[in-house]
Amino acid sequence: MANLKDKSALPAYYPEFYTFPPFYTRQPNAASWSSQLSQWRSFILAYCRAHKLWRLNLADTMETDLFYNKSINRKLPLPTIREVVDDLVKSSNAEWLSSEKSIAYIYWRTPEDFASQIYSWIDETGQKGTVLTLLELTEGDNTTQQEWYGMDQTMLVKCLNVLVKKGQAQVFSVGDDKGVKVW
Amino acid sequence: MRRRVGLAALDRRAQDSQTRSTHGATLRRTHQSELTTQLSVFQAALSTFSTQYSSEIRQNPKFRSEFARMCTTIGIDPLAASSNRPKEKGGSIWSELLGTQVNDFYFELAVKIVEVCRDTRSKNGGLISVSEVQSTLLKKDQSTGGGGTGLQISEDDIIRSVECLKPLGSGFEVIKIGKTNMIRSVPKELNRDQAKVLEVIQVLGFVTIGVLVDNLGWIAPRAQAVVDDLMAEAYLWVDEQEGETSYWAPCSL
Numbered sequence: 001m002a003n004l005k006d007k008s009a010l011p012a013y014y015p016e017f018y019t020f021p022p023f024y025t026r027q028p029n030a031a032s033w034s035s036q037l038s039q040w041r042s043f044i045l046a047y048c049r050a051h052k053l054w055r056l057n058l059a060d061t062m063e064t065d066l067f068y069n070k071s072i073n074r075k076l077p078l079p080t081i082r083e084v085v086d087d088l089v090k091s092s093n094a095e096w097l098s099s100e101k102s103i104a105y106i107y108w109r110t111p112e113d114f115a116s117q118i119y120s121w122i123d124e125t126g127q128k129g130t131v132l133t134l135l136e137l138t139e140g141d142n143t144t145q146q147e148w149y150g151m152d153q154t155m156l157v158k159c160l161n162v163l164v165k166k167g168q169a170q171v172f173s174v175g176d177d178k179g180v181k182v183w
Numbered sequence: 184m185r186r187r188v189g190l191a192a193l194d195r196r197a198q199d200s201q202t203r204s205t206h207g208a209t210l211r212r213t214h215q216s217e218l219t220t221q222l223s224v225f226q227a228a229l230s231t232f233s234t235q236y237s238s239e240i241r242q243n244p245k246f247r248s249e250f251a252r253m254c255t256t257i258g259i260d261p262l263a264a265s266s267n268r269p270k271e272k273g274g275s276i277w278s279e280l281l282g283t284q285v286n287d288f289y290f291e292l293a294v295k296i297v298e299v300c301r302d303t304r305s306k307n308g309g310l311i312s313v314s315e316v317q318s319t320l321l322k323k324d325q326s327t328g329g330g331g332t333g334l335q336i337s338e339d340d341i342i343r344s345v346e347c348l349k350p351l352g353s354g355f356e357v358i359k360i361g362k363t364n365m366i367r368s369v370p371k372e373l374n375r376d377q378a379k380v381l382e383v384i385q386v387l388g389f390v391t392i393g394v395l396v397d398n399l400g401w402i403a404p405r406a407q408a409v410v411d412d413l414m415a416e417a418y419l420w421v422d423e424q425e426g427e428t429s430y431w432a433p434c435s436l
Contacts, residue, residue: 017433020420020431020433021389021422021424021425021429021431022420022421022422022429022430022431022433023420024422024424025420025422025423025424027420027421028414028421029414029415031305031308031417032308032414032417032420032433034305035305035306035417036420038305073424073425074422074424074425075424
């Protein structure tokens with residue numbers, strides 16, 4: 001039971017603690033918990049980034065590799081997952097969809113970071129002043145290589161609002177879809 | 184001189200510049216090989232010199248620091264030199280020359296060790312195995328590239344470096360738990376019971392109160408108290424998901 005170190009078979013973004021059974025029990029000691037919390041935070045972000053996950057349904061995700069290490073039969077309990085996500089919310093890396101705290105958007109980059117990425121992409125591709133639909137941004141052929149490709153529309157609007165606030169963009173409705181213009 | 188005109192001049196110019204560059208390359212090559220030879224002769228001489236004047240180096244601090252400065256200037260790393268030497272001769276050129284006296288290399292290494300200990304303190308509560316420090320340093324060394332090519336730091340070097348921190352009273356200390364050397368970077372003494380628990384964890388990977396009671400003949404409250412203390416120091420993490428509550432040490436991860 002002691003030898004669970006098959007970490008080498010896992011992708012690099014898996015934390016060293018992934019195969020450490022106590023990692024799945026919330027540590028009562030404040031110092032240990034703060035270390036545990038920060039490990040879980042970065043792991044969730046890295047995992048969502050690698051799998052291009054934009055929203056986590058906690059009840060479903062609980063059963064996936066993210067929170068459930070089958071090889072050692074350890075599972076992070078739901079209340080602890082909530083606590084970690086709550087902490088991500090504090091740093092604008094996550095947002096609850098509702099007050100029930102069952103589904104959360106995960107921003108593996110903060111909305112500010114995504115906003116500036118989108119802004120520079122529009123600038124570099126000479127599309128300033130052009131109206132782009134939100135679908136073009138997240139599903140378009142030109143953006144497949146971009147980090148925000150496939151992003152949830154609600155999240156995208158939130159990111160774009162960062163630009164709106166700075167007076168760098170305008171978001172409006174185009175038929176059923178929404179459009180954005182950046183200058 | 185009459186300026187040359189006509190197409191032949193173009194050809195000639197191209198030819199000239201080519202000859203010049205070939206010649207240049209030959210010169211550079213010769214220079215390089217000469218320098219390499221000189222350097223290796225010099226290194227050999229330096230090595231002989233250091234052996235010949237070892238007592239002088241050991242006894243005369245001024246001579247010693249001049250010698251060290253010379254080595255640094257020409258880019259000779261005392262530690263790198265040591266890894267080429269047979270182990271049984273006992274570590275680096277420096278420890279041979281300077282006896283047990285500490286030197287800049289060990290101080291620099293000590294600084295790096297302190298960094299690793301501090302970086303990992305929140306994770307392991309300030310107790311880390313020497314071998315983990317060693318592998319972390321190696322990783323850092325590789326990721327920064329260049330610098331320490333093939334530079335090998337032995338466990339012995341690390342232990343020696345930590346020893347040289349003692350006068351600072353910073354609480355860094357090498358302690359032996361079971362068969363493993365650990366660096367303790369928080370100024371807290373481990374009592375015998377606590378050390379025993381960590382030793383059992385080294386063997387089994389974890390402990391439970393039951394294991395301690397059965398194997399050490401302790402009564403349960405004693406075992407619980409020791410474990411609670413270690414938990415409070417962040418040396419141990421608890422796992423409550425399988426049968427009896429078990430305790431694990433992140434430092435032996």
